[in-house]
Amino acid sequence: MRWNERxxxxxxxxxxxxxxxxxxxxxxxxxxxAAAVIRDGRxxxxxxxxxxxxxxxxxxxxxxxxxxxxxxxxxxxxxxEALVKANRSLEEIQAIAVxxxxxxxxxxxxxxxxxxxxxxVAGLPLxxxxxxxxxxxxxxxxxxxxxxxLALIVSGGHTELLHVSVEGKIxxxxxxxxxxxxxxxxxxxxxxxxxxPGGPLIERLANQGDPHYVTFPQAKLGDDSLDFSFSGLKSAxxxxxxxxxxxxxxxxxxxxxxxxxxxxxxxxxxKAKTALQQTGLQTLVVAGGVAANAAxxxxxxxxxxxxxxxxxxxxxxxxxxxxxxxxxxxxxxxxQRKFADLTLTGQAECSIEQW
Amino acid sequence: MALxxxxxxxxxxxxxxxxxxxxxxxAWSSRIPKMHATYVNPLIDEMLATVGFDLRDIKGIIVGMxxxxxxxxxxxxxxxxxxxxxxxxxxxxxSSLASAAYALRLQYGLVAVLWDARRHSAYTVAYRVQxxxxxxxxxEEKRDIASFMGLLAHEVQTxxxxxxxxxxxxxxxxxxxxxxxxxxxxxxxxxxxxxxxxLLSLGYLELHKKMRSLEVSDHGKEAHVLxxxxxxxxxxxxRWLEKRxxxxxxxxx
Numbered sequence: 096m097r098w099n100e101r102x103x104x105x106x107x108x109x110x111x112x113x114x115x116x117x118x119x120x121x122x123x124x125x126x127x128x129a130a131a132v133i134r135d136g137r138x139x140x141x142x143x144x145x146x147x148x149x150x151x152x153x154x155x156x157x158x159x160x161x162x163x164x165x166x167x168x169x170x171x172x173x174x175x176e177a178l179v180k181a182n183r184s185l186e187e188i189q190a191i192a193v194x195x196x197x198x199x200x201x202x203x204x205x206x207x208x209x210x211x212x213x214x215x216v217a218g219l220p221l222x223x224x225x226x227x228x229x230x231x232x233x234x235x236x237x238x239x240x241x242x243x244x245l246a247l248i249v250s251g252g253h254t255e256l257l258h259v260s261v262e263g264k265i266x267x268x269x270x271x272x273x274x275x276x277x278x279x280x281x282x283x284x285x286x287x288x289x290x291x292p293g294g295p296l297i298e299r300l301a302n303q304g305d306p307h308y309v310t311f312p313q314a315k316l317g318d319d320s321l322d323f324s325f326s327g328l329k330s331a332x333x334x335x336x337x338x339x340x341x342x343x344x345x346x347x348x349x350x351x352x353x354x355x356x357x358x359x360x361x362x363x364x365x366k367a368k369t370a371l372q373q374t375g376l377q378t379l380v381v382a383g384g385v386a387a388n389a390a391x392x393x394x395x396x397x398x399x400x401x402x403x404x405x406x407x408x409x410x411x412x413x414x415x416x417x418x419x420x421x422x423x424x425x426x427x428x429x430x431q432r433k434f435a436d437l438t439l440t441g442q443a444e445c446s447i448e449q450w
Numbered sequence: 451m452a453l454x455x456x457x458x459x460x461x462x463x464x465x466x467x468x469x470x471x472x473x474x475x476x477a478w479s480s481r482i483p484k485m486h487a488t489y490v491n492p493l494i495d496e497m498l499a500t501v502g503f504d505l506r507d508i509k510g511i512i513v514g515m516x517x518x519x520x521x522x523x524x525x526x527x528x529x530x531x532x533x534x535x536x537x538x539x540x541x542x543x544x545s546s547l548a549s550a551a552y553a554l555r556l557q558y559g560l561v562a563v564l565w566d567a568r569r570h571s572a573y574t575v576a577y578r579v580q581x582x583x584x585x586x587x588x589x590e591e592k593r594d595i596a597s598f599m600g601l602l603a604h605e606v607q608t609x610x611x612x613x614x615x616x617x618x619x620x621x622x623x624x625x626x627x628x629x630x631x632x633x634x635x636x637x638x639x640x641x642x643x644x645x646x647x648x649l650l651s652l653g654y655l656e657l658h659k660k661m662r663s664l665e666v667s668d669h670g671k672e673a674h675v676l677x678x679x680x681x682x683x684x685x686x687x688x689r690w691l692e693k694r695x696x697x698x699x700x701x702x703x
Contacts, residue, residue: 097495154686160686161686163520167678170532171534174535175535185536201521204521204528205524208487208491208525208529211491215505216533216537437495440488
């Protein structure tokens with residue numbers, strides 16, 4: 096029987112039975128190969144992440160071809176493990192979800208092809224998920240937060256301010272015009288000879304430093320723009336390091352790390368504050384890999400207390416890439432019957448508003 | 451019950467479905483470069499429906515492991531791995547290059563495959579084919595086109611036919627014509643292509659053996675360790691190794 100017919104039959108049956116919905120989700124957009132089983136978009140039944148971080152560390156960043164090679168080696172393993180840990184067979188799953196964009200194209204192909212094959216063999220609906228929507232719904236997994244809310248997504252690839260409406264429609268209020276915040280962390284960590292990935296290394300060092308040692312400039316983008324820019328800040332830090340080196344001063348790494356981190360967080364908070372005031376939204380979600388940063392979480396809490404707004408952040412382990420968040424985001428689509436067909440493919444770039 | 455053969459290593463997307471005995475029931479190929487990720491699943495759906503099957507009927511898979519396009523190979527290998535673990539069925543990986551050469555298994559002479567690997571190099575292999583016997587004379591390797599043609603000229607016997615296949619076969623035939631002045635040289639296929647019916651014939655025996663010998667519970671599990679045959683390191687990896695080798699030799703100095 097054709098996939099399309101089997102898939103629709105399964106969907107009708109599931110809706111009629113009114114039983115719980117288990118989604119098997121896959122994520123392979125960057126350097127983590129991940130699979131998870133999620134119940135009703137809220138309960139993590141299992142979540143498996145095979146990280147390639149140690150492999151990429153020697154290159155100082157993610158190398159796309161190396162990532163894709165690792166994905167194809169890990170993909171069937173993580174899927175198998177996610178099902179075993181969930182104690183479910185593929186026949187006891189109601190839908191397959193996968194990150195289809197944005198990300199490294201070769202890496203996405205592996206996850207998307209795996210998801211299509213699973214959907215096809217089991218006759219299940221297929222749901223393509225925008226990676227950033229996944230990060231948004233990570234907060235729903237940890238905290239149960241429901242739209243509407245303002246979301247600040249900060250990771251190695253993205254820095255965005257999003258407005259999520261009651262119906263789950265996503266509008267973009269601001270984005271980075273150059274580097275993502277996490278990317279800036281990586282670059283500064285490299286300049287300070289700390290290693291990779293930069294986020295946790297800078298955070299650890301910054302804990303021992305003085306955030307007011309240097310006042311690094313924060314980009315002014317004119318008018319009331321909610322966009323971000325981190326390349327000027329990055330240059331300022333590099334310039335500072337260069338000057339210190341030429342003057343043969345000892346580089347106060349901890350103080351510089353703390354000052355840099357402070358500058359990044361200040362600008363993130365300033366824009367989030369403006370966006371909250373402009374939109375009147377009562378909830379702020381902070382998500383993405385950089386949301387694991389304790390100083391950012393603390394500052395966000397202070398901002399929300401000050402504005403009497405509710406703050407929702409994912410548990411730290413759900414901030415970095417994982418498949419559980421993809422399953423959570425997919426559940427909304429499942430309810431709305433918004434399915435992909437077997438021609439679903441990976442895309443390097445795509446707008447969250449179009450999702 | 452049916453067997454599935456898939457190859458996505460080249461710009462040809464090649465699919466075949468065979469019966470228990472490895473006889474072809476349907477074989478599809480389409481040459482739409484860089485669209486394999488989009489079309490491999492819907493075309494499998496379509497092809498199987500044509501012969502009255504769906505993926506649940508597949509009991510064994512033969513997949514082309516490359517060499518070829520890195521991104522391309524991974525698509526077919528991913529389908530095979532995931533299908534194998536989802537259904538607990540046997541999977542066999544076969545060389546895509548060998549499958550291309552296998553199209554000429556009933557000819558008589560030398561069969562050489564040259565697929566562009568950039569920078570004057572190619573993924574190469576050569577077989578001597580006689581009365582249906584298929585004997586490897588130059589193993590599968592990435593080589594300079596010049597050195598491969600030299601090796602081939604050394605290998606060829608007087609008057610022996612030379613069949614060339616691949617997207618750089620035409621250029622190589624022209625450029626090295628003088629080395630083969632006593633041989634008929636036939637450019638059999640001037641594209642880098644695998645046809646899945648050949649993949650099915652080449653891999654059938656091994657798959658059949660595996661399907662019979664493995665404990666049913668072990669079927670599928672082996673799929674986890676299937677790794678594409680890239681024949682070269684990722685560029686960043688090669689540079690990293692070189693740098694490390696460089697620095698360690700400095701240390702020993």
